[in-house]
Amino acid sequence: MTFWLTVVVSGLATYLTRSLPLAVTLRGTPPARLRRYLDALPVAIIAALAGAGIAVPDGTPTGGAEVGAALVALGVAAWSRNLLFAVVAGVTAVAALRAVGL
Amino acid sequence: MIPGRAAIVEGWPLFLTSLLIGIPYGVVARQVGLSIPEASAMSLIVFAGAAQFATVELLRTGADGLVIVLTVVLINARHLLMATALRPFVARASLPRRLGLAYVLTDEAFAMGIGWFRRGHHDLTYYTVFGAVLWCCWNAGTLVGATLGADIQDPQRFGVDFAITASFVAIVVLGVRHRADAIVAVVAVLVAAALRLAGASAIAVVVAGALAPMAAFALREDRR
Numbered sequence: 001m002t003f004w005l006t007v008v009v010s011g012l013a014t015y016l017t018r019s020l021p022l023a024v025t026l027r028g029t030p031p032a033r034l035r036r037y038l039d040a041l042p043v044a045i046i047a048a049l050a051g052a053g054i055a056v057p058d059g060t061p062t063g064g065a066e067v068g069a070a071l072v073a074l075g076v077a078a079w080s081r082n083l084l085f086a087v088v089a090g091v092t093a094v095a096a097l098r099a100v101g102l
Numbered sequence: 103m104i105p106g107r108a109a110i111v112e113g114w115p116l117f118l119t120s121l122l123i124g125i126p127y128g129v130v131a132r133q134v135g136l137s138i139p140e141a142s143a144m145s146l147i148v149f150a151g152a153a154q155f156a157t158v159e160l161l162r163t164g165a166d167g168l169v170i171v172l173t174v175v176l177i178n179a180r181h182l183l184m185a186t187a188l189r190p191f192v193a194r195a196s197l198p199r200r201l202g203l204a205y206v207l208t209d210e211a212f213a214m215g216i217g218w219f220r221r222g223h224h225d226l227t228y229y230t231v232f233g234a235v236l237w238c239c240w241n242a243g244t245l246v247g248a249t250l251g252a253d254i255q256d257p258q259r260f261g262v263d264f265a266i267t268a269s270f271v272a273i274v275v276l277g278v279r280h281r282a283d284a285i286v287a288v289v290a291v292l293v294a295a296a297l298r299l300a301g302a303s304a305i306a307v308v309v310a311g312a313l314a315p316m317a318a319f320a321l322r323e324d325r326r
Binding site: 006021052077 | 112140143144150153157161167168170174175179180181185187188190192197200201203207209216217261266267268269270272274275277278282287289290292294295296297298299303306311315316318319
């Protein structure tokens with residue numbers, strides 16, 4: 001496959017993963033079990049993204065800086081209920097922890 | 103605060119991150135021999151950071167296009183879950199609008215959008231503005247990186263790369279409404295982290311995200 005064909009097919013496939021559930025209209029009400037599953041899905045996916053980012057932030061295992069900073073972000077989020085404070089605290093914490101060699 | 107403004111105010115750390123991650127993407131794309139138009143085209147057409155970095159790495163190792171496409175699909179399969187979860191909030195929008203919203207659906211836009219909807223808002227402006235600005239930042243970063251080509255200082259030293267993960271952590275904390283949510287979140291974090299540490303990076307988020315809600319069922323069944 002040429003580069004351009006690869007990019008176009010990758011792009012189309014990616015767009016399908018994004019658009020299919022939004023484009024296709026389902027009829028009727030989904031069963032209770034499915035609704036509960038879908039209800040829990042956002043928290044699960046975002047938590048999975050967080051877990052993956054904490055464990056291997058850029059593809060190479062690192063020290064405990066990310067784990068420590070994630071706990072700081074968690075604490076600040078729970079205490080302040082403010083997204084921005086938590087992000088700033090997490091970024092500051094990870095920079096500080098990396099600086100001391102964690 | 104009006105939704106569009108809120109999207110900018112709350113989203114700027116992620117916009118900055120997108121810009122700053124777009125730059126190294128542009129740089130590594132050039133380093134494996136892609137031209138500026140080729141590097142930029144991938145950001146315009148595919149618009150998925152993790153998949154683009156994976157593509158560049160596979161191009162470097164001389165992988166077949168088919169392998170690249172399969173990897174991209176695997177990495178991006180999580181969008182199916184995200185779009186499904188987003189569906190109830192955008193159900194009243196027209197089809198063209200939904201197709202537009204789908205194009206800017208990223209981990210970040212999903213997380214921020216869900217965070218907004220969960221705070222009781224019903225407008226699509228917040229998600230739209232956030233998604234559009236993030237798209238601009240990613241493509242601007244790509245162009246800058248591809249133009250510079252090399253010699254970019256490591257953004258890791260300033261912890262900027264951690265902004266995405268910190269946002270995910272905060273969104274989960276703010277989004278947990280009851281004990282089942284908390285258990286689902288903990289299971290998802292542990293499964294995703296374990297899979298990535300085990301080397302299954304491409305499928306870690308998809309598998310953990312799809313399996314963790316089962317923990318909520320298990321919990322409810324136990325109570326009966």
